[in-house]
Amino acid sequence: MTGSIEQGTSQTHGNTHILHFVVRLPDPMGKVWPALSTQEGLAAWFTPADELEPRLGGAVTLRDLGAGRITAWDVDRVAEYTVEGGGRIRFHLERDGSAGTVLRFTHEFRGEGESEQGWRARFERLIEQLARGM
Template identity: 85%
Template sequence: MTGSIEQGTSRTHGNTHILHFLVRLPRPMEKVWPALATRDGLAAWCTPADVLEPHLGGAVTLRDLGSGRITAWDVERVAEYTVEGGGRIRFHLERDGDEGAALRFTHEFQGDVESEQGWRARFERLVELFEPAP
């Protein structure tokens, strides 16, 4: 199994933008979780996490995205960061077959904070982290 990024979608409701991606990774959920929910994991593909208190209500500062709180936290399944100026960033992991994980990603924000292309580039780095060695 190889990783893949399925077509991202973007919707707008008033001045709120919502990006969705489905990213399939060739590793089990417990191997993928640290990439979404630890300082080192996020820094490897997304952005440095200058602060990350891994629990519901914990503080979070994602260098390129903003500072705020963890607004959903279900270990090995859901990490949601709501950051000032950057909106709500949600990572939801599901099993994908026997050996894989499916990441359902949502970014809800106002203004022109992020783009589909920016997140696609991040997810390409994430997929590369989990690709089998040649």
């Protein structure tokens, strides 16, 4: 079984944009978590994390988005990065059946920013990386 990306949704409230995706992965949460919460994992499919202190309030610098703080951190379940200029990015993992994982993703930002197509391409890379044994 391969992963799948369910239809993304986009909302706009004034100049705030919110993108949501649900990504179903055949891999267990323990295999998916490092892809979302480590420098090596993020660099493999999303963007290099030049700095990442894996804890609530820790510093984070995502090369394509900016520097900021970790604003939610629940090991093996939730990683949320809030960066200046890049907004808030939240990864929330849930079990899906006996072995799979559901990734609920939110990106909230102001002004011009990421598109649904951009995130869809990133999630396709994530699925490929996990299939290769990331």
